[in-house]
Amino acid sequence: MNRQRIFIKKSIPIILKLVILSAFFLLFNFCSQRTDYSPKILIGFSERLTALVTTTVRSNLRENFTKQNLLREKLPFLEKKTTFSELMEELKITEHLKDIAYLIEADLMFELQKPENWNWRENYNSLEVQKEIFNATMAGIKQALSQLKGERDGK
């Protein structure tokens, strides 16, 4: 009986250590599992347009510092506009930025022609839709310029 008691007494710390270690291991494993890594899926019309405009502006202005500077200088004037049509008019005033304006319009047309975007198409001339498209486009232009900033700074 005595031997048994001594054995049990000696075993308890070992068992405890094992339990604590297992708990730590499980906790570590749980913490190291991120629930969602992937970039969020773009669902809304505006965020999709922003993504397209960002790539259009960035791809066309990369390594073209003259155009980048022109667009940066133009930014305060563009921001004063309220509708997409006004924004395009303002961009087209500058000869060197005309092509960018046409390409942005192509991005918009690409999204507008999709059957699921009929509502945007039908209300295209309404102030509300024009403002929404203006905001999405401006967000894309700004995002592209900020992504190109690293290139300009030689990073």
Next chain:
Amino acid sequence: MENKRALVISGGGAKGAFAVGAIKYLMIELGLTFDLVVGTSTGALIAPLVVTQDIANLIHFYENIEDQDLLGNRPDILAFLFSDALNDTKPLKRLIYNFFGNRVRYEKLRKSPIELFVTVVNMQTGMVEYGNQHTDKKSTLLQKILASASIPVMMPPVKIGRYQYIDGGLKEIAPLGKAIDEGATHIISIILTPEQEYRKPHQKELKSSLEILKRTIELLTDEILDNDLKIANLYSKAICFVDRVKKNAKEKLCLNPSEITKLFAGIENPFSNKKIIEITTIRPDEELMESSLQFDPEKMKQMVDKGYRKAKEIVKKD
């Protein structure tokens, strides 16, 4: 015979960003549409979004994705000895299933008249098979998309039924052959490595068996790609040649159509009823990156821009 335009997107991991930039130019600025889209590996991840015209999400994914969004790390030596791959693909699987698990998005893919083909290799039979949105069940197609992107040894094979499937690039990295078999008359192929003479030699001495294995896969992949392109171009030239012979027989020998038919009688013409195929290849001028499994958003954005500009240089507006 009707004209069919196909888009073929080769494998190349992170370098797929180059293809995304090129596609943005072709589809949005040029307004090109395709009758079929064939993709291998990273091309198989891109192809369904081309079919559903979801270019915004395509750009968004390829510009923002990072290593951990696609692969789970396994310690090299342990994984090499005790499991079927060096990395696990749970994050990539989650990404594919999150996206096309959505009923509306999948229905758009299923109902699209643009044919989608993703290449996979059956590990047991060694045959190339294709996933297609009209012939495969949803679960099978999604598994084949995952399998097509699963580089052997780096990522585990995908079990579908009783077979294991892996990256189609193992046998067909630029699946032009499939596009030709499906009756394409104009193929735009996007290849993610430069031509042989512009490829950088490997500078470092390879010391571990794992490094040698990775380099061996790279070399084999390059060889498969070169052969895919050679065969497709040779096929296209052969059709042109047969067509030219027929024209010469008519114009220079003044033979009438029945005499020309007699001229070819008894010879099995593998190109009968085939139309001349025009192949336009868009590929980078230099190596885009050293490892195709490095998903760095900054580099990916640069590759998107390179692809966009290269496509603009190669494919002009009519």
